[in-house]
Amino acid sequence: MRVLIVDDEQEIRDYIAGMPEWAAIHCSVAAVAANGAEALEIARRERPDVLLTDIRMPVMDGITLAETIRKEQPDLPIIFLSAYNEFDYAKKAIRLGAVDFITKPFVAADLIYAVQQVQQQQQLEWKHQEAFFSLFGLPEEHDEEKRGWLRDRNLPDEPFILLYAELDSIAGMSDERSPFRERFTLGTVIPALERCTIPYWTLGTNSGLYILMRAGTLAYEVLQEEALELANHMVELGGVAEEVCLSVGISQQEQSLLRMPEAIRQIAVCMEYRMLLGKKSVIAYDAIKSIQNEKERHLVISTNLISDLLRIGDHDGISDALLEAYRTMLTVGAGKQEIQHFCIRLAERAENVMEDFGIESDSQTKILIREKVLSSVILTDMMREVEKHVQSCAARISALVEHSPKRLVAETRQMIEQAYEGELTLQVIANQLRVNYSYLSRVIKKETGKNFSDLLWLTRIEAAKAKLLSEDLRAYEVAFAVGFKSYAHFSMLFKKVVGVSPSAYKLHESIQRF
Template sequence: MVKRATKKKHSLLVVDDEPMVRRFIRFVVDKQLPELQVVGEAANGCEAVQKALELNPDIFLTDIRMPKMDGLAAAKEVRKSLSQTQVVFVSAYEEFDYAKEAITLKAEEYLIKPIRPQNLIEVLRRCVLKAQQQTMHTAMLTTMNARLKKSEGYLKAHLAEKLLQGNFDSEHHCMQLAALAGYEYLPDLVAIVEKDCLESDDVGYYKTREISIILEKLCCPGNIKPLVYQQKPGTFVCFLKTNADSGKSAVDRATKWASMVQAKVATAMAHQSITIGIGDWASDYTLLPTSYQSALTAKSFRFIWGPGRIFSLQDLNYEAKPNMLQLLPMQTTLVESVQLGNLKLAKEAVTNVLAELRKLAKKCPPKAKEMIADTAQLTVAAAREGALKKEQIANCLGPYKTRLRTAFCFDQMAEALIYLVTCLTRLVNKTQTNLSTDTIAKAINFIQNHYQSDLTLAEVAATVYLSPYYFSRLFKRTTGINFSQYLTKIRIDAAKDLLRKSNSSIKEIAQTVGYADPGYFGLVFKKVVGVPPGQYR
């Protein structure tokens, strides 16, 4: 019987002087990351270096402040011998010097304690993905050496990936691989070309292929052909040689090339547009990853300004960290209106939120996208607080997600969000209307039977299976007074009855109706009745 080949697990070495932290990380990995295995642990930097050299882990996750040798020093030692090992730092300190040192060491991530399980999982998954890519690249290089120049297409793709990752030991190494791929130069700018309408049929495939041919044939200034890498269907990363001596000159030349590309595509394919993002000038080949990121950011402005355009950051009002303080109160108003099931207020609130998000999209489209998704999550949470059940929320989320999948611009995402808010708010309103009378009647009955104890809003809300926030609002809307006022009324009414009909002391009566402190009982009684308990008797 032939045994099936088991999938290789990637290895993780955990370094922290706190055993509890090491156990926590091992637990998360064992439960959530089957593709990753903790192969060792260390309690200090010296032990970590020794174990790393023995185990050669794919990922080296280390605390910074530790005895004997700190995490930064340990990572430096590991990097000297294990250049492919990925480093993830963990620290309870958000100090600039630490972050700066981590960048110098090319750390994958910098996690702040206490570590959230989801953050840890996301970071380690990215590391595993990179480790898989490194493994794949190593295997591909072996194949390349065997097949030599027969694999020119692969060599181009491999060169492009390494340029994007900045993963070259030296310029000489980079030039060698470029020569094998058929290029005698190193690019100085990255542009991203993307087909605006992504078809899934054969027509889409042939249009993509035609765009690829145009890109490969159309030379940059100086008659130099670009290195064209199809990153995914319809998206091309183009490495250009502009031969410029300044950032503005490089972007201007790349923009001229992009205009020619658009003209060629328009001539060859009717009704087909492309969007092009122009990256910043890379005065050195090691800056190409930065040029790529700026090209991605520039292309993202299609989200607000529409398709068929050429974007560069030097022509845009881009802000990497825009001010979003004005958005927070608007989101709060939206959440409250959804919780109350007030459709009119909810529509006004989502309109205000989207107006602010539109301004944000003109400064930072990726952040605007993120905040639209964040607003949707807040809306769903508000509906849950408003007493909606999972299946009711799912009835709104399904159509919303369908709309979201085909939304490529701000207006389409805005329409999807408006739909979600409207759908959830209507359901909340309907549900609350049906719940009000019976639910509050049950809550009042519970209060009347338990007012003598130290009763809390959360305790009463739990008896009718509602969140404290929603129960508080529903109670006031139904009875006209809030929970605290109602509980006080019940207790004082009971105290008045006892003062009239019994010979118990005021202290005994106070404790009987739920007040542990007779002095406080006296203050509350006088405030409600107008006279002290003794005078009332």
């Protein structure tokens, strides 16, 4: 925010312009002027955000300046300074729409407080900033455009927390995406928002309301407490009437407004957990992140273990591993949908292992197992059907010749899956399999139509897709986490394989899941 300072006393002008407190509230001095006429010229040229002016000055006084500038810049906030604490001046200031009237002598804190009130009022007037949310919800390829948006409005890029309030139910309203939901939501949460002391922006959707709380100079813990208090108050107000209740999701505190897409993804995860927690829930991403990571870790471990057991045809081991996986998911609080997801992913892995051995899966069998998983009401029935499918795959795999070329390719894929993050080469795998390097290369090419490097990169891309959706990492962090040494190479290959950039994929999948 840029401030124009007007006073006929140079000592006062210099004092106000040199106040170090301006930087703390993200303000700068646009210019200084010794009288109203000089200030009017500057205001026309510089278009300041706030006018801070003395009243009694030569050439043109502050009242005349304000009257003139009101006609040209009607929305410019004006703060008057005066050594004369007279009622007439105060009345004129009010008539001209002054935001404050400060008498001399004053201290820096008086001026800072007055300007902060202007800042807060402007931020409160920016409710429903569709332009902001539309731009900042885009992936990181648009980050420079977002920075320009902030610069043009002289707004700082600062930490924030995103909340999302959504109605759980409305009596007599069967359409969950009804446009009337925003009206119900607004009517429920506005009383809570009016009590909020932190400036906020909001965006209404067909099903709920986003609330952006900007940190400013607030400490991390303070913003967290304010966000949680606001969420609890909204849920409390929503629970007054039985026919209307709502839940609220809370993102982590992000350090830059450019992280808005990640905050939106976190909100989507929070609202998914409402299915497990029930109505009238406050779901903080910080609280569920560790639970989610633990679930995902168990799913990956279980899937990889069963995949290994498939390759060696260990039927008893498969049964034990499935039972342990089922117990673990219940222990960490996985719901029906998550177990369904695990079962389908396990069926896909079993079919992929068969394909590694050159065994084609029957399309009708594929469809049937998925129908059974999705239609099962009892979780034990679901797991039983998956076990039958996996055991059938294991039986067909174990019937193959022990050292066939397909076996070599399958074991190569297995080693890639186990060590794709590191410095893995075809020579390393050939040594472990005790076969000739060139022979293994030819076998891989003949059986898969791909080179070893293609298999390695594709495995890394699949792992990257999972990490982008399940872990709080930026695209370049994911690239290095899955074994790429160059983000540019990772981004190029990801777009070639998936069809979109890593950040666009993450945003699209998060929206689809929501």
